[in-house]
Amino acid sequence: MLISIDVDGFALIINMLKKVIIAHFNFRDTVTAIAFSPDDRFFFVATGTKCKIFESPSVDTKTFSPLVLYKKYGNLHSQNITGVTWSHDSRFILTWSSDLTLKLISLHKLPEFLPFTFSGNKREIVSAFFSEDNKRIFSVSVNGTLLLWKWTADRSKESDAVIKFEEFKMGKRLKTGHKPNQYIVVSADHELFTPFEQELANGGGRFLLEKKSKFQMQSDSRVVSCDISQG
Numbered sequence: 001m002l003i004s005i006d007v008d009g010f011a012l013i014i015n016m017l018k019k020v021i022i023a024h025f026n027f028r029d030t031v032t033a034i035a036f037s038p039d040d041r042f043f044f045v046a047t048g049t050k051c052k053i054f055e056s057p058s059v060d061t062k063t064f065s066p067l068v069l070y071k072k073y074g075n076l077h078s079q080n081i082t083g084v085t086w087s088h089d090s091r092f093i094l095t096w097s098s099d100l101t102l103k104l105i106s107l108h109k110l111p112e113f114l115p116f117t118f119s120g121n122k123r124e125i126v127s128a129f130f131s132e133d134n135k136r137i138f139s140v141s142v143n144g145t146l147l148l149w150k151w152t153a154d155r156s157k158e159s160d161a162v163i164k165f166e167e168f169k170m171g172k173r174l175k176t177g178h179k180p181n182q183y184i185v186v187s188a189d190h191e192l193f194t195p196f197e198q199e200l201a202n203g204g205g206r207f208l209l210e211k212k213s214k215f216q217m218q219s220d221s222r223v224v225s226c227d228i229s230q231g
Contacts, residue, residue: 001040001059005031009047013066015059022057023066033081037090042070042107044093046081050074051095053107076103076115087130091194094137096125102139110193110201120147120209127226134196137207142222144215149207153199 001022002014009027014020029047036043036056044053051073057066077097084095096102102118102125121141128139135151199205215223 001036001056003034003043005034013057017059022059025067033084033095035084035086037086037107038088039090041090044084044086044095046084046095048080049077049097051076051081051084053093071107073105073115076105077101083125083127085128085130087134088132089134089194091197092130092134094128094130096128096139098124100125102128102137104137104207106197106200108197110197113200116207118147118149118207120212121145126223129228136210138228140223140226142224144217144221144223146211146213146215147209148211148213150210151196151199151205151207153205 002016003011004014005011005027007030009029009031011025011027011031013022013025015022027045027047029050031045031047033046033051034043041056042053043056044051052069053071055068055070057063076095077099079098081095081097084093086093091107093105093107094102095105100119100121100123102121104116104118106113118137118139121139123141123143123145126140126142128137130137137149139147141147193201217223
């Protein structure tokens with residue numbers, strides 16, 4: 001499947017095997033980041049500070065409304081989202097922005113979960129990656145700085161107070177709280193959670209900055225692209 005988007009946000013969703021257009025769609029703004037999940041069941045699209053997650057359209061059957069909205073965030077970042085990547089298991093999404101922060105969000109609803117914020121970059125972020133188990137986050141910036149955050153289940157009283165304050169600010173930004181017709185996670189859902197999702201659902205743990213490295217680069221050089229091997 002191919003999604004082609006122009007500068008105004010008008011999109012064509014194309015079945016590449018049959019070479020036919022499945023649907024036309026208008027995202028109503030300039031798309032700044034987009035990515036399919038590794039299992040191809042969902043795709044993430046950002047327009048400025050807003051982002052939405054859609055279920056991927058079916059390529060086998062025709063439907064009246066091919067795009068089904070699964071989740072959305074109104075103000076995930078304070079400035080435009082410039083990149084996005086999915087975890088290997090298609091459960092989590094990592095975004096980065098012109099505000100020099102990264103955000104970790106969950107595809108599925110987890111009890112009491114709010115996006116994690118990763119700060120520390122001093123220059124524009126080029127790319128970011130998950131480790132295989134989702135417990136390490138890597139980011140690379142244009143000046144060659146590599147940051148590594150590691151998940152830990154330990155939370156001191158001091159860090160717990162800081163995290164709760166950050167969660168309060170994030171909750172205000174995203175306007176969290178009970179909403180009409182909101183889905184409530186039940187005990188049966190917990191059986192479907194991955195081990196890492198269960199840790200997050202229990203409300204414990206945090207990400208700590210474990211390592212900061214900088215590549216040796218010639219003057220005026222910039223990192224413009226990077227990738228990692230999946231092998």
